[in-house]
Amino acid sequence: MTPPSTTRPALADLRADLAGLTIYDDAPSLRMHSRDFFWFSPVLKPDLEGKQADLIILPRDREEVARVASACARHKVPLTVRGGGTGNYGQAVPLEGGVVLNLTRLNRVVWARRGAGRFEAGANLLDIDKALWPQGQELRMHPSTRAQATIGGFVAGGAAGAGSCTWGQIDNLGAVTALQVMTVEAEPRIIELRGRDILKVMHAYGVNGIITEVEAPLAPAHDWAERIATFETLKAAAAFGQAFTECDAIAKKLVSIHDPGIAPYLRRLAPYLGQNKAFAILMVSEPQGDELDRLIAEMGGAITFARGADEARAAAFGEHRDRGAPGPLYEYTWNHTTLHALKVDPAITYLQLRFPPGRNLELLDWAEETFREDVIFHIEFQRRQGRVYHSSLPLVRFTTAERLHEIMRLAEEAGIQASNPHTWVLNNAGWKRTDAPQPEFKRLADPLGLMNPGKLLGWEADARAAAE
Numbered sequence: 001m002t003p004p005s006t007t008r009p010a011l012a013d014l015r016a017d018l019a020g021l022t023i024y025d026d027a028p029s030l031r032m033h034s035r036d037f038f039w040f041s042p043v044l045k046p047d048l049e050g051k052q053a054d055l056i057i058l059p060r061d062r063e064e065v066a067r068v069a070s071a072c073a074r075h076k077v078p079l080t081v082r083g084g085g086t087g088n089y090g091q092a093v094p095l096e097g098g099v100v101l102n103l104t105r106l107n108r109v110v111w112a113r114r115g116a117g118r119f120e121a122g123a124n125l126l127d128i129d130k131a132l133w134p135q136g137q138e139l140r141m142h143p144s145t146r147a148q149a150t151i152g153g154f155v156a157g158g159a160a161g162a163g164s165c166t167w168g169q170i171d172n173l174g175a176v177t178a179l180q181v182m183t184v185e186a187e188p189r190i191i192e193l194r195g196r197d198i199l200k201v202m203h204a205y206g207v208n209g210i211i212t213e214v215e216a217p218l219a220p221a222h223d224w225a226e227r228i229a230t231f232e233t234l235k236a237a238a239a240f241g242q243a244f245t246e247c248d249a250i251a252k253k254l255v256s257i258h259d260p261g262i263a264p265y266l267r268r269l270a271p272y273l274g275q276n277k278a279f280a281i282l283m284v285s286e287p288q289g290d291e292l293d294r295l296i297a298e299m300g301g302a303i304t305f306a307r308g309a310d311e312a313r314a315a316a317f318g319e320h321r322d323r324g325a326p327g328p329l330y331e332y333t334w335n336h337t338t339l340h341a342l343k344v345d346p347a348i349t350y351l352q353l354r355f356p357p358g359r360n361l362e363l364l365d366w367a368e369e370t371f372r373e374d375v376i377f378h379i380e381f382q383r384r385q386g387r388v389y390h391s392s393l394p395l396v397r398f399t400t401a402e403r404l405h406e407i408m409r410l411a412e413e414a415g416i417q418a419s420n421p422h423t424w425v426l427n428n429a430g431w432k433r434t435d436a437p438q439p440e441f442k443r444l445a446d447p448l449g450l451m452n453p454g455k456l457l458g459w460e461a462d463a464r465a466a467a468e
């Protein structure tokens with residue numbers, strides 16, 4: 001049903017106000033820009049298929065963004081911001097139609113100095129790292145969707161990724177140092193958030209302001225070499241992952257540990273995964289590769305794939321000379337593991353679990369045993385707030401939504417945190433919630449309740465009351 005706010009006259013008026021901007025309303029564009037990767041979830045898929053925007057707008061600069069924000073406010077048209085569209089929970093799906101504001105043309109490096117940079121929100125993460133490479137710098141962390149995702153989308157919808165084994169999660173204090181946010185009002189305002197105030201819009205799915213610029217600390221760009229190592233069991237591989245992540249003197253970017261059951265889904269890596277072996281996918285500073293290799297041997301592992309930094313970077317930067325070689329190894333980890341599995345078996349889905357520090361290996365043993373029937377683990381090591389532990393995006397052989405909830409409940413009862421990826425509702429995001437006053441900030445930044453409606457519950461009623 002088309003809500004009253006997206007009536008044809010309102011859209012026509014909005015369009016008239018936005019003469020000169022790039023606007024699409026053809027069927028393929030509307031479909032393409034209204035979807036994300038919600039189809040990873042058999043629970044979300046039937047509900048979100050077919051939800052579409054009425055207009056797609058691609059502003060070129062902040063002035064054009066302000067024109068769109070103002071026009072949406074004046075004509076009361078819903079507005080959903082979009083970056084690379086790689087979210088997994090339908091965060092970027094416009095549930096009530098209206099405008100999808102694609103920010104990918106706001107893609108400039110505003111400035112970069114040693115240790116910090118500021119970027120327009122639509123800048124692609126890989127493009128940022130390519131631009132920083134000549135300076136010997138890079139983003140501290142990126143999701144495995146580095147090639148597709150934007151920095152604004154990562155802040156508004158992501159959590160962690162390659163680099164998190166050293167630098168933690170995006171919501172840790174200091175991981176982002178400033179956000180520039182535009183309000184959706186007849187006269188849009190610019191608000192600069194710093195410190196813990198950043199959490200008001202972080203992981204808020206774009207319900208409370210358009211992020212226009214992101215300022216973040218930068219890391220030294222090491223020459224990252226890649227390794228795959230096999231181990232006899234998941235337990236042995238996980239113990240290695242813990243020990244390697246705890247080796248603070250070795251610079252590393254990725255520590256991803258996989259159950260033998262993952263191997264059949266990573267077809268491109270098949271020559272390196274052995275028969276019925278657990279395995280580790282790793283990125284290490286090339287000058288310290290020997291130390292890593294020694295640790296692998298000491299802990300009973302066997303190196304099956306080693307790629308030097310030049311080749312690894314060529315694979316990541318899309319400058320591959322060897323067309324037969326695998327893509328960057330981080331594209332087999334984090335939620336890319338699910339993507340590969342779905343290509344082999346469409347009945348696979350996934351969950352998001354976080355194991356507590358100190359008990360993470362013990363609880364992994366418990367979880368592997370308890371959920372042996374339908375869950376296959378891969379774990380992603382992180383160093384957060386000075387402690388080493390892991391999260392997991394385990395593959396699940398899907399049967400019912402009830403079973404997914406049962407797994408999450410049992411895990412929670414055992415002390416493992418769950419963040420349900422089978423909901424688009426921000427309030428249900430489990431440990432991914434930032435617990436910052438997001439609704440309060442929405443009253444300030446989106447007083448008419450137009451931004452990404454349906455994602456933050458309990459808000460709409462307040463907004464309507466306020467408007468009466």
Ligand SMILES: Cc1cc2nc3c(=O)[nH]c(=O)nc-3n(C[C@H](O)[C@H](O)[C@H](O)COP(=O)(O)OP(=O)(O)OC[C@H]3O[C@@H](n4cnc5c(N)ncnc54)[C@H](O)[C@@H]3O)c2cc1C
Nearest residue numbers: 083084085086087144150152153154157158159206211334
């Ligand atoms: C195969 C695969 C692997 C993935 N791996 C990871 C991973 O390793 N780690 C991880 O954290 N995530 C991962 N994800 C999820 C997703 O890729 C990341 O969170 C990514 O950072 C999202 O960026 P995006 O530009 O695609 O955002 P989008 O999907 O476009 O948007 C995400 C949310 O943010 C909002 N938004 C976007 N831009 C803005 C803005 N400028 N202002 C306000 N709101 C905005 C959107 O409305 C939406 O609600 C993965 C997804 C897939 C499909």
